[in-house]
Amino acid sequence: MPRTARLDITGLLQHVIVRGIEKRDIFLTDDDRLLFVDRLSALIKNTKTRCYAWALMSNHFHLLLMPTSCSLSSFMRRLLTSYAVNFNRTHKRTGHLFQNRYKSIVCEEDPYLMELVRYIHLNPLRAGLVKDMTELDLYSWGGHAVLMGNNRMEGQEFTEILSRFSKNVKKGRIAYREFIADGINAGQRDDLVGGGLKRSIAGMNTGERKWSNFDERVLGSGDFVDCLQQNETLRERLPAPTITLPELIRRVCTLFNLQPETIARHGRSRPVTEARGLTAYFAVSELGLKGIEVGKAIKLTSSGVTIAARRGEQLVRERAELREVLIS
Secondary structure: OOOOOOOOOOOOEEEEEEEEHHHOOOOOOHHHHHHHHHHHHHHHHHHOOEEEEEEEOOOEEEEEEEOOOOOHHHHHHHHHHHHHHHHHHHOOOOOOOEOOOOEEEEEOHHHHHHHHHHHHHHHHHHOOOOOOHHHHOOOOOEHHHHHOOOOOOOOEOOHHHHOOOOOOHHHHHHHHHHHHHHOHHHOOOHHHOOOOOOOEEEOOOOOOEEEOOOOOOEEOOHHHHHHHHHOHHHHOOOOOOOOOHHHHHHHHHHHHOOOHHHHHOOOOOHHHHHHHHHHHHHHHHOOOOOHHHHHHHHOOOHHHHHHHHHHHHHHHHHOOHHHHHHOO
16 A cells, blocks of 8 residues: 655654664764764754754754745755764664654644643653653753753754743743653654544534544544645645756855866865865765766765765865855
C-alpha cells in the first residue's frame, strides 16, 4: 500500500519524530549532540523556521517546528544529511543512519502547542535520562533548559512560550515549570504522537452520532482537518529549492573569481581545490545530493568528493559567512 504524502505546508505547526535505523543509537557522544544542536540552530536561523521545543534521546529525537519560508522536507533533508555524513565519518561507519521516513504530524496550534511543548520537553525524564525536574532543568540536550535560562540554543522560540504564562520572564519561568511538572503523571500521551483521533459527534437535530473528519497526518479537530483538505492554497506543494548544483558551482566560482569549467579540471591551485571542496561539501550537506552526482559535475570519484567535502567543511568552520554567501 503506497504511503500517504506528507502535508508539507508552511505556517503550520509540525511535530517531527526521527528515529535511528533499526532502533540504533544516533547520538554516541556529547560531541555528536553538540554538532547536531549547532546544525539545528544554524538551519533555524537561516530558514527562519520557528522552533518551539526539542529533545534529543539516544536513538531518536523530537522537534516542534513551524516552517515559514522553506518546506519542512527541505529543512529536514539538510539537517539529516549533514549530520549523517559527519556521524558516519566520525565513527567510521557506512550506510543509513536514520529510518528512511521520518514522522511529521501537522498540529492545530491553539489546543496543542503547549501540550506538545510539555510532552516533548518531558521525554528525557520519562526515558530515565534525568531522574527529576531539577536534573531536567539542567539537561543540555533539550529545549526545557533553554526556557529555564540554564542553556542557550539560538533560534529557539523563547518569549513566545514564556509570555503565555506571564509578561515577566521570571514569573513566566516559574509558571512554565509548574505547567511542565503537572504533566509528569500524564503518561506516554500516545494521542500526541499518533496523529489525529477519530472523534464521534452528535447530530444537531437527530441525535445520531457520526464521525468527524479524520486524517492520521493531523493532530486537531475535525474542522481543522476540513480546513486543510478543502483549502487548495494550503495544500499546494512548495516548489523545489531554487538553488541547483549548477547554481552552487556558479556562486562558488564567483567567490573565487574562477570560470565554472575550471573546477572540473585537474588543477591543484589553492583556489581550485578550495572551490571544489566547498562545492562538494554544500552539494552533499545542503542540497542532499549523492557523491556520484556531484562527482560527475566536478570530475571527481565518489571518494574524491568525500575528501573534497572534508576540505570544504573545514573552510566553513573557519569562515562561517560562507554558508550565507553560497546557500541563502
